[in-house]
Amino acid sequence: MRASSFDAQITAIVFDTDGAIFALGDGSVRFEGGEFSAAHDGAILCAVAHPSGNGVITGGDDGRLIWHRRNDAGVLATSVQRQWIDAVDASAESGLIAFSAGKTLTVLDAKDAGFRRDFQHERTVSGVAFEPKGRRIATSTYGGAALWFARIAEQKPTFLKWAGSHTAVTFSPDGAFVVTAMQDSQLHGWRLKDQKNMRMGGYPSKVRAFSFLSNGQLLATSGAQGAVLWPFVGANGPMGREATEIGFDEGSLVALVASQPKQGVLAAGLNDGRVWLADPAGQGLNFLKAERGAAITALAMSADATRVAWADEDGNAGVSTL
Amino acid sequence: MTDKIPVTVLTGYLGAGKTTLLNRILTEDHGKRYAVIVNEFGEIGIDNDLVVGADEDVFEMNNGCVCCTVRGDLIRIIAGLMKRQKPGARAFDAIIVETTGLADPGPVAQTFFVDEDVKAKTQLDSVTALVDAKHVMARLDDSKEAREQVAFADRIILNKTDLVSEAELVAVEARLRKLNPLAPITRAERANIPLDQVLGLGGFDLGRILDINPEFANPAHGEPGHVHDEHCGHDHHDHDHAHHDHDHAHDHPHGTPSSGARGHAHEDDIKGISLSLDRPMDGTKFTAWLDRLLGEQGQNILRAKGIIDVSGEDRRLVFQAVHMILEGDLQREWGPNERRWSRAVFIGRELDEAALKAGFEACAA
Numbered sequence: 001m002r003a004s005s006f007d008a009q010i011t012a013i014v015f016d017t018d019g020a021i022f023a024l025g026d027g028s029v030r031f032e033g034g035e036f037s038a039a040h041d042g043a044i045l046c047a048v049a050h051p052s053g054n055g056v057i058t059g060g061d062d063g064r065l066i067w068h069r070r071n072d073a074g075v076l077a078t079s080v081q082r083q084w085i086d087a088v089d090a091s092a093e094s095g096l097i098a099f100s101a102g103k104t105l106t107v108l109d110a111k112d113a114g115f116r117r118d119f120q121h122e123r124t125v126s127g128v129a130f131e132p133k134g135r136r137i138a139t140s141t142y143g144g145a146a147l148w149f150a151r152i153a154e155q156k157p158t159f160l161k162w163a164g165s166h167t168a169v170t171f172s173p174d175g176a177f178v179v180t181a182m183q184d185s186q187l188h189g190w191r192l193k194d195q196k197n198m199r200m201g202g203y204p205s206k207v208r209a210f211s212f213l214s215n216g217q218l219l220a221t222s223g224a225q226g227a228v229l230w231p232f233v234g235a236n237g238p239m240g241r242e243a244t245e246i247g248f249d250e251g252s253l254v255a256l257v258a259s260q261p262k263q264g265v266l267a268a269g270l271n272d273g274r275v276w277l278a279d280p281a282g283q284g285l286n287f288l289k290a291e292r293g294a295a296i297t298a299l300a301m302s303a304d305a306t307r308v309a310w311a312d313e314d315g316n317a318g319v320s321t322l
Numbered sequence: 323m324t325d326k327i328p329v330t331v332l333t334g335y336l337g338a339g340k341t342t343l344l345n346r347i348l349t350e351d352h353g354k355r356y357a358v359i360v361n362e363f364g365e366i367g368i369d370n371d372l373v374v375g376a377d378e379d380v381f382e383m384n385n386g387c388v389c390c391t392v393r394g395d396l397i398r399i400i401a402g403l404m405k406r407q408k409p410g411a412r413a414f415d416a417i418i419v420e421t422t423g424l425a426d427p428g429p430v431a432q433t434f435f436v437d438e439d440v441k442a443k444t445q446l447d448s449v450t451a452l453v454d455a456k457h458v459m460a461r462l463d464d465s466k467e468a469r470e471q472v473a474f475a476d477r478i479i480l481n482k483t484d485l486v487s488e489a490e491l492v493a494v495e496a497r498l499r500k501l502n503p504l505a506p507i508t509r510a511e512r513a514n515i516p517l518d519q520v521l522g523l524g525g526f527d528l529g530r531i532l533d534i535n536p537e538f539a540n541p542a543h544g545e546p547g548h549v550h551d552e553h554c555g556h557d558h559h560d561h562d563h564a565h566h567d568h569d570h571a572h573d574h575p576h577g578t579p580s581s582g583a584r585g586h587a588h589e590d591d592i593k594g595i596s597l598s599l600d601r602p603m604d605g606t607k608f609t610a611w612l613d614r615l616l617g618e619q620g621q622n623i624l625r626a627k628g629i630i631d632v633s634g635e636d637r638r639l640v641f642q643a644v645h646m647i648l649e650g651d652l653q654r655e656w657g658p659n660e661r662r663w664s665r666a667v668f669i670g671r672e673l674d675e676a677a678l679k680a681g682f683e684a685c686a687a
Contacts, residue, residue: 008408009406009407009409025407026408043402043406045405102377124377124398126398142379142381164381165383183381183383186384
């Protein structure tokens with residue numbers, strides 16, 4: 001394991017094809033190889049790997065969306081009125097980039113600098129996610145989730161309603177379900193073909209992270225004493241089925257999870273500073289960081305599931321090769 | 323772990339002087355680093371890196387608590403501000419939240435008790451209401467929000483006192499006092515209040531509910547039941563003027579007192595009710611009564627604070643509540659020469675004073 005320490009908070013970690021990239025609260029980006037990019041004036045609030053697989057896209061509280069590579073950085077867009085950029089996603093499939101600032105969702109094309117679409121919501125957008133093919137985008141907001149076609153200029157979104165505040169959103173890898181995390185410590189899901197609602201609750205704490213694995217058959221989430229796994233098998237997804245929990249430890253909470261949809265392993269970062277890796281089909285936990293410390297605040301897994309990077313609240317970070 | 327960042331909420335209608343005060347907080351040479359969350363509809367005119375616009379987005383929670391509303395924009399903004407925090411150091415010495423005159427202070431305050439992330443990083447210090455001495459009477463008559471902001475406050479700054487007479491000030495203070503018997507009223511001109519009277523008050527800190535001051539539990543000058551004690555400061559006021567002339571209220575259509583600001587009873591729909599008891603109380607009975615009261619009337623109770631003398635307990639039981647959110651704890655021991663008595667203040671809408679008094683006194687051991 002390689003460890004390092006930063007004098008600012010690590011707000012996000014992303015793997016591109018070459019390695020781990022750390023986005024910091026002082027507006028800088030640090031590459032695993034030591035390269036450095038300081039482009040934001042303020043904190044980085046969100047980050048995602050660039051659709052090309054080279055470098056990271058970050059959104060900041062300076063209202064700028066920046067693409068950082070190991071030897072270069074450039075502004076891709078600025079938000080309307082320089083509002084904070086709260087959420088970002090990108091699709092390698094379609095080459096599109098989507099970010100939210102305030103009530104606006106903006107879509108860019110990585111290969112066409114002239115392309116930009118701005119879509120308005122009634123309430124502030126909290127999360128942005130592309131469907132697997134990268135042609136539609138789901139946003140989470142107060143009162144539900146909105147579905148947009150990424151390229152169409154004039155459109156009314158499909159609004160998936162559910163009372164309450166939705167704080168993050170994701171698509172299942174088969175594109176059949178949209179799942180949101182909610183303010184009141186639960187998940188909500190919709191089956192898109194009939195907009196059937198799925199309530200996924202029982203959490204002792206807010207769900208900060210969720211991630212699909214095992215070819216989309218499992219959705220792993222944080223927010224409990226262990227990592228919670230919801231089965232997404234068949235047309236009904238988790239409807240009528242029980243969640244399972246792995247790595248249960250009464251003395252700690254899983255703060256973050258990370259996985260890759262095509263891989264069968266799950267990484268979890270705990271609020272007591274530990275990080276483990278597990279195969280839900282197998283036995284036991286492999287502790288990548290066994291010593292306790294400050295809470296884990298960022299966690300990422302490489303696309304081939306051979307590497308896991310973490311960071312804690314005190315600015316310590318590490319990358320493990322499995 | 324670093325200390326939680328104190329948060330001060332500044333309420334007040336347009337023109338009360340909030341922007342003047344915020345500009346002072348941001349520009350005065352105090353060596354502190356403040357983040358200010360302003361409302362996007364307010365008086366623009368503050369230019370600073372650490373000013374963030376909020377959209378007063380009120381969220382209902384799904385947790386079954388009927389009055390549990392929070393400010394979603396604050397949850398988002400505070401999470402974002404915390405990302406600037408460096409390991410081992412606080413990002414800001416304090417956060418100040420400005421609200422518009424139309425804002426309900428309840429959801430703002432509840433955000434700091436309900437959201438686990440906000441609660442982990444910040445601590446609500448106090449709610450300060452700025453009112454303008456010249457226009458406050460009219461605002462209190464026509465605006466429910468103005469009355470709620472005064473009633474909710476930990477401190478009231480009576481600004482622009484240079485624009486009205488002493489007699490008018492006394493009348494204003496008497497009305498503010500009835501709406502909110504807990505909050506000290508500080509007079510100011512051009513928002514020239516010392517910052518230590520706005521920041522770091524500990525208004526929600528149980529450890530600092532030491533001084534439910536008899537002054538504040540005492541009806542105002544000129545009101546029935548007022549006790550002339552050392553706290554009333556006769557030398558400052560000519561209390562004859564406290565007999566405020568309510569004539570203008572007669573223009574209101576007569577209705578039930580709750581139908582408007584001041585019906586024919588000349589009473590605001592919101593008032594503070596002070597209760598006290600000189601006998602020790604049964605702790606179990608009192609807790610059950612308070613739980614039931616907040617459960618049934620929490621929507622109407624804006625704030626409550628109290629110090630209770632529990633039978634068989636050497637420590638003082640202190641509590642504070644915002645709507646249905648209650649915090650209580652056993653605090654320090656009563657002093658050997660201290661008067662052991664229970665007192666509580668409930669500030670709210672349509673409260674039945676006689677029923678509250680009877681319920682409170684029935685908790686006697």
